[in-house]
């Protein structure tokens with residue numbers, strides 16, 4: 001029996017296994033590269049999708065951060081009877097007296113419609129609102145003037161309008177020429193400026209803004225605010241948010257809606273990830289194709305390398321040694337593809353992110369997942385070829401065709 | 402002198418269409434230190450016999466014993482271990498890895514023996530010395546002549562100090578002068594104590610060797626050196 005114990009086959013060391021498993025890759029480079037291509041593309045797609053989504057999210061969050069998370073908006077809610085409630089005239093002033101509130105501005109909806117010219121049928125409002133706006137609105141909502149000028153003490157009392165970014169686009173006005181005007185509430189208003197997009201206050205984007213005094217004089221506006229924009233000290237946002245409704249309308253605080261626009265945007269940024277499912281699915285399909293490619297190449301390789309397998313069996317390799325060799329080769333191929341894919345995906349993300357001005361963010365899950373998927377696919381794709389190779393009897397393998 | 406290899410009434414049938422009986426009742430033994438030539442025409446069963454002697458295949462009936470171990474009693478793993486430690490093979494087609502050096506090719510003769518890489522290389526260098534190719538260690542097989550390649554293959558068979566070396570038509574791919582040189586090398590190794598069985602269909606080459614076993618149609622028809630010895634009953 002001790003005679004038999006001496007026959008226990010030796011185990012391959014890791015370095016030997018790596019050398020033996022890399023024979024296929026080293027001797028048939030082009031073929032190895034082509035067979036790993038599918039996996040590389042699949043992993044690249046997955047890494048790029050996750051990277052782009054993370055980078056765009058980071059970009060959006062960065063933008064939100066830059067605009068400040070300390071903006072709160074107070075809007076009219078509903079009365080108990082389901083009608084649109086009103087805010088008291090004094091709301092903005094009362095809110096301004098809260099200790100940690102630093103800036104307040106407000107807008108009030110008018111019933112007026114706005115058109116490019118009086119010739120446009122009155123039904124085609126382009127879903128644009130006409131709002132009275134206070135002079136300090138822009139810094140509070142984080143918007144700026146793209147062309148021309150915002151309202152000032154003088155123009156706020158005259159038939160002068162400022163266009164929100166979307167409103168300008170819908171009206172087909174992209175520059176402010178002297179004498180430029182719009183047909184607003186049945187008369188001409190001169191356009192004094194066009195605003196940049198107000199990310200935190202999309203309502204402003206869709207509006208044509210006029211002064212409170214002008215709105216009252218020309219449009220029959222009652223002077224009541226409908227949206228109040230409030231900036232507070234960043235540390236006390238939550239505290240301010242809690243007292244805002246009661247301050248804005250002490251008699252009916254439940255008829256007031258208070259929200260934090262940056263929160264809404266952050267939630268939207270998070271929700272964007274859901275869209276990626278489709279692209280991840282495409283990546284997965286590509287990985288599947290890659291797996292079939294690797295399995296196919298490995299099967300061919302086993303056929304071609306029969307005599308090598310026969311020689312190894314003659315040199316004392318067990319079926320297990322042969323199986324391990326080909327399995328490792330498939331895993332190695334897939335890992336090379338996976339590594340190339342990660343590099344490609346990161347590159348694609350970096351290039352796209354740089355054109356958008358975002359920081360490149362590659363979530364850990366993207367590259368670990370990519371490499372892990374490649375590993376699993378290699379093992380799966382190599383299984384059948386490895387079993388085939390190990391099943392070959394030594395004489396079958398050595399037989400010359 | 403102990404018996405290294407022993408075949409007793411061995412038959413081998415292939416389930417082909419029609420079935421082929423490649424070996425029909427072969428009994429034959431090889432003692433330690435012998436150099437045996439197996440000669441016979443193509444298709445006479447020489448390679449089949451070598452495969453059975455090398456445990457690459459199992460007989461349909463009869464027993465094969467290598468260094469006293471009955472092959473039928475061993476598992477596939479144990480047979481692999483047996484080949485790794487006690488049997489060296491030389492093939493007509495050399496079967497050298499072209500992407501590896503001569504030294505690496507020879508060292509791979511020990512790959513499945515469990516020996517350390519440094520030990521394998523040292524012993525490979527030594528084996529290359531025994532076949533007269535110490536100067537070629539760093540070459541690639543493609544840089545060598547046919548005769549040199551077969552010497553590398555012989556070194557690979559020797560590197561594990563096997564109990565027996567089995568060579569199947571080692572001169573089959575070589576011109577006659579080179580073939581004679583290879584046989585001379587086998588003779589020299591025999592002088593040094595290596596047990597060798599060499600298959601050939603070349604009668605002139607076989608005539609140089611001390612013992613010749615002649616095969617025809619799966620049977621042994623002549624054995625020049627079958628001297629009676631006490632170990633075989």
Ligand SMILES: Nc1ncnc2c1ncn2[C@@H]1O[C@H](COP(=O)(O)OP(=O)(O)O)[C@@H](O)[C@H]1O
Pocket residue numbers: 415416417421422423441442443444445446447448449450
């Ligand atoms: N795997 C196999 N399947 C079927 N027949 C085989 C197989 N291997 C060898 N044979 C047959 O067995 C006989 C002996 O073959 P072989 O041992 O290769 O002879 P030799 O080496 O003397 O030329 C031949 O008729 C051959 O065709």
Ligand SMILES: [Mg+2]
Pocket residue numbers: 447448449
């Ligand atoms: Mg033959």
